[in-house]
Amino acid sequence: GAVVSQHPSWVICKSGTSVKIECRSLDFQATTMFWYRQFPKQSLMLMATSNEGSKATYEQGVEKDKFLINHASLTLSTLTVTSAHPEDSSFYICSARVNSGSLLEEYFGPGTRLTVT
């Protein structure tokens, strides 16, 4: 099956710094990738939809200037958390869509745990 990787798997950063998380589709091209945020013991919340070569579409309530998304190629999307604060600590998961005949299938990365101190 299709594989999506994330790097790093976990990161600790100091308050006020920025951190970049990479999401790669390893064996397929993904025109669309998604970024989710998951708080402890809660569900996934869609943050934004990332389309290759165009600006990301953010969900309501998500600060686009704080969560910068770049989808530079068909296999790579990055999420940069700028000026991170402790409340940004969370589990960030990306996913990528692939065409499988007439069905779009979504594959999830293993997630990145961000801790801001």
Place this chain on the structure above:
Amino acid sequence: AQSVTQLGSHVSVSEGALVLLRCNYSSSVPPYLFWYVQYPNQGLQLLLKYTSAATLVKGINGFEAEFKKSETSFHLTKPSAHMSDAAEYFCAVSNSGTYKYIFGTGTRLKVLA
């Protein structure tokens, strides 16, 4: 608008017993429905999906789910629980229009020896 409700944030079953995780959805358009499993500190793994074909869907690891339009339900079942089934399970709904996924709040399955 679409939404998903998972009844029971925690479910405990004995090893070998039937697993039943409930999911009800709301959708104004024909839905696509999914069940995902998440192990600690890992991403989501697709168990099975319904996309308007057969209403009884068989997935991996012995799981299956039945789409019941009249009850707006898509409950997940497994005849015999195994210790390795202990995890968090998420039901999700999407559609052929937006393809955005709306996730339920999850059900944590505990399997007792």
